[in-house]
Amino acid sequence: MKTSMNKLFRQVFLGLTLVASTQIAIAQDSEAVARGKAKFDHSCAPCHGKGAGDDGREMLPGTYSLKIKYGDTMPAALEDRTDLTSEVISVFVRMGAWSMPPFRKTELSDKEIDDIAAYLAVSSRK
Amino acid sequence: MAILPPGVSQQQFDTAIDRLKSVVGEEWVFTSDADIHAYRDHFSYIKDQPNELIPCAAVGPDSVEQVQAIVRIANEFRIPLYSISTGKNFAYGGPSPNVRGSLTVDLKRMDRVLEVDDKRNFALVEPGVSYIDLYNYIQERGLKVWVDTPDPGWGSPIGNALDHGIGYTLGPYRDHFSAHCGMEVVLPDGEILRTGMGAMPASDSWQEYKHGFGPDPAGLFGQGNFGIVTKMGFRLMPQPEHWRNGLVTVPRRQDFIAMVDTVNYLTDLGMIGEPWYSGGLQALMSNTEFAEAANAFNEEEMDRQALAAGLPSWRVELQFYGSEGTTLANWEYAKELMTRNIPGVQFTDGESLPVPLTDEQIQKSSTSYESVMRRNITQGRPGLGIWYMTGRTDFDPNAWNETHIGLFSLVGRSGEAVFKAQRDFADISRRLEMPGFFPNALAVPVNWYQNSFLMGNGFGAAKGNSPQQKKDATKLLRRLLEENAKLGYGDYRAPPILQDDVADQYSFNNNILRRFNEKLKNAIDPNGIISPGRAGIWPEAYADLRGALRED
């Protein structure tokens, strides 16, 4: 377990250094962006969407949790962030993040993570 | 790769993995630690312990034929399987198996909605179809049926029903296993069985008549280990034209008895959706005099203080599905009955809204009283808002709330039974020195299952999050299950770590129920490969593992 975790974290680190170049390349692929948005809406937005919670609470639970985690230092909604490359997202969704359980490859493929990253790279510009 | 299936050598395992790859394709056999990580229970009480329930590998078939082939390979190599549909059974073990080293059969890729009929009101789905998927399918086609969703919408009609899960609309639809109609199962020897009218090849009634002819084995597949379900039909509630809610409050503690009787009457006549009971006196608990009375079950004193504070002892929020006229008539009738049965009862009209409600109407209750209902689920709208319960809060930014680590026990559906259970739970908690708050005279039942009450107890059993504290909490829950059983309070569902203990509760005639199930199990599944240990049913091949999770 340890070694693969280290590997994942190395990937994040690498990922961060590559942010600029990869993001530009990915953002140009509008099909990937459209696929990524659809997957995000289906699988992520029920927890990470903006606006009021589906049950009338102030926020959805992923957004709420990240608001508490980061305070004002980072946007609470993933769609407002500019730092979420495919590598970074992978670490969180494959390992799980606090109360977010990990996603299996049968429900979220590596390619779909790339698509989501492509979408998140442009979603904050709107 | 560290974990092997029990009794299987590395070499046999490697051969089996190769065979599995030739069935589903290399891409869909998962053996790396990183991939297997997602098949562990994120909220496990034995996380990272030597006995944590981690599979040896996972396999993701895309067809019934592939499931059959997997079952045959498992028989050949004596590898225990554990099947999941969407695998979101959090609070009840997540995707994790009963036996460490099992091979997880992940059915998520089988995600086709095979049929939705909004005239005859049913659906036929594969295991990987989530509530959100089925809802989207219905919306995209403008069909006029609802799904009855459990609170988290990423689970599946099949996975949820097979663990006897529940939802929040009208009674017959809330009990998801009972609302199923017809299933297809791959049996332990790889044969395909269809239940109900599915057994008649030319029948048009598979999703309309579930009994077929003769004994119906469908019950064996709910919380069972007799096969892998590959299709299941469900009865769907037609979309009503109108929804209305209203609040009933009663002044005295003893009024709860007539309140429950009246609600039962309305429920069983099909006039109301799920009633949401709540206590009216929680606010008084900060007053020590009242808290003492509630902890001591001093009813006179509780009534006196409730009266002085102008608060009702009990509340129940009713909801009605139908037309504007019928929902109003049913609400008026509810008022009439309650007035006849309970002196001093009061009513507050809620909202009266055409269906479908707008997002705004769902999110912003403008009801004239404080509503405890989570309105989205009363409207069959799947979502994940409820996940707030599992993590950080403003009050505790580091909250890591392994929800549902506690029990939901069956209690008689009457006010008297609830009063008795309140005392029993308080008494047991004191005797076992349970941490946290003790149940008191304010504990309320939930009416998820139309015909029964469940009451939470044992929540807060953990004093903290260290491995030792979790171990202690698990031990405490085991003792609680034992004590509860002596008084007749059984659990309806449990994570693998407590399934042997819950099965022990059902002990009539020297545990004949379990002995009967195990006799069947050994006959139908001689190698014991299908989810051994699930619901405490241990085949001979793995009998030495019974109770193993109880050891330190």
Ligand SMILES: Cc1cc2nc3c(=O)[nH]c(=O)nc-3n(C[C@H](O)[C@H](O)[C@H](O)COP(=O)(O)OP(=O)(O)OC[C@H]3O[C@@H](n4cnc5c(N)ncnc54)[C@H](O)[C@@H]3O)c2cc1C
């Ligand atoms: C905050 C919170 C709120 C919750 N609220 C609710 C609620 O309102 N109602 C409710 O019912 N639950 C609730 N749960 C519990 C749980 O999350 C849901 O029941 C969830 O739907 C179960 O996961 P699933 O549907 O993905 O089923 P799965 O995890 O796919 O399946 C559950 C189990 O059924 C068996 N199984 C699954 N598929 C098959 C198959 N094809 N063949 C044979 N056996 C199979 C397996 O043993 C499996 O582990 C809640 C949990 C949390 C944490």
